[in-house]
Amino acid sequence: MQAGKPILYSYFRSSCSWRVRIALALKGINYETVPINLIKDGGQQFSEEFQTLNPMKQVPALKIDGITIGQSLAIIEYLEETRPTPRLLPQDPKKRASVRMISDLIAGGIQPLQNLSVLKQVGTENQLSWAQNVICSGFDALEQILHGTAGKFCVGDEVSMADLCLVPQVANADRFKVDLNPYPTIRRINKTLLALEAFQVSHPCRQPDTPAELRA
Amino acid sequence: MMWSPQFSEEFQTLNPMKQVPALKIDGITIGQSLAIIEYLEETRPTPRLLPQDPKKRASVRMISDLIAGGIQPLQNLSVLKQVGTENQLSWAQNVICSGFDALEQILHGTAGKFCVGDEVSMADLCLVPQVANADRFKVDLNPYPTIRRINKTLLALEAFQVSHPCRQPDTPAELRA
Numbered sequence: 537m538q539a540g541k542p543i544l545y546s547y548f549r550s551s552c553s554w555r556v557r558i559a560l561a562l563k564g565i566n567y568e569t570v571p572i573n574l575i576k577d578g579g580q581q582f583s584e585e586f587q588t589l590n591p592m593k594q595v596p597a598l599k600i601d602g603i604t605i606g607q608s609l610a611i612i613e614y615l616e617e618t619r620p621t622p623r624l625l626p627q628d629p630k631k632r633a634s635v636r637m638i639s640d641l642i643a644g645g646i647q648p649l650q651n652l653s654v655l656k657q658v659g660t661e662n663q664l665s666w667a668q669n670v671i672c673s674g675f676d677a678l679e680q681i682l683h684g685t686a687g688k689f690c691v692g693d694e695v696s697m698a699d700l701c702l703v704p705q706v707a708n709a710d711r712f713k714v715d716l717n718p719y720p721t722i723r724r725i726n727k728t729l730l731a732l733e734a735f736q737v738s739h740p741c742r743q744p745d746t747p748a749e750l751r752a
Numbered sequence: 753m754m755w756s757p758q759f760s761e762e763f764q765t766l767n768p769m770k771q772v773p774a775l776k777i778d779g780i781t782i783g784q785s786l787a788i789i790e791y792l793e794e795t796r797p798t799p800r801l802l803p804q805d806p807k808k809r810a811s812v813r814m815i816s817d818l819i820a821g822g823i824q825p826l827q828n829l830s831v832l833k834q835v836g837t838e839n840q841l842s843w844a845q846n847v848i849c850s851g852f853d854a855l856e857q858i859l860h861g862t863a864g865k866f867c868v869g870d871e872v873s874m875a876d877l878c879l880v881p882q883v884a885n886a887d888r889f890k891v892d893l894n895p896y897p898t899i900r901r902i903n904k905t906l907l908a909l910e911a912f913q914v915s916h917p918c919r920q921p922d923t924p925a926e927l928r929a
Contacts, residue, residue, distance in 0.1 A: 591857035592818060603807050607821070610813035617806045629794045630780050636787035641769060644784070644821035653850075654826065657843070666834070673830075680768035 542567040542600040545590065547574050548743035551647055551704030552608040553596040557738030558700045559612045563619050571745030574652055609643055612697050624697045631692060634685045638678065638698035642705045646674035650708065667712040675709070675719050682721040689725055703729050707740070786820055789874050801874050808869060811862045815855065815875035819882045823851035827885065844889040852886070852896050859898040866902055880906050884917070
């Protein structure tokens, strides 16, 4: 273990962890992964050790520069401010607002409503329709918003934090068998992004903790 | 409420997320409260709502996201509707307590007079309204002394008073201060 290398606490399938993995890849930051299995042993995020590290008992958490940060967007904004190139937020404040609005829509308005702990409370027989409902409501709004903001990517023609949120959320949509036909802009952007290296190396199918049967 | 204006076609065109708040400013319309606040911070930088130091900024954003992404959306109106009337109170309490359990721990490391150090930040703007939600759902706040202390300090500030739900143009008469 190299001294000084950032440590990412991550679960291969966690969409929130994937966002940060993409950011680290885009910025060329070498890091170590400590896998936290959200299902095994009742959920390793509930261990006393991890809870001391991150009281939110969630992944991702990033240990970097002597601090530990939770919440994927807070991590990404910290990386942006301390390792500013390549940019993950445009220069113009109005475009930055669009990037944050889209990121918050996904990271605050969709994903938390369909994450593991909420689905547990909803009950097994309701889980699929609950998740689909939540994702479709969010994607209905997102598709409209993208009509106004999108170029090649979510906001204009540069990859931004919004794109880092989009791809993992589309993967969640696929996992919950959401029909993506009503969302042509989301599909187009997702396809373009998945072809980029940073989105591939960070993919759930290529992580240290990816189960053998799901490995690329 | 028979007529829900957030679902009107007019509002939906303005804000496809069909949610408040939305701010029309400088020729654009922004949705999502934290995106709005960060825009205001970048275009009207004083007084600061985010500290200068990147590590403290990370703490402010982490706390803000915990509340705005991890607590509030799980107990907002549309989710509670789906949960069903008989489950709503316990669902909301559960969500808020889980979040406050984590927040109280985090604040032990970050808080001074306010959530992060001794200056009011975006994190404080998230805290006070969430505590008000907790009160509305009859959450026992005794396990959260740091949250209570900071909330009390903030509520004494003018900005938190003039913006209070009890003093708005649309505050119903019976709830008006």
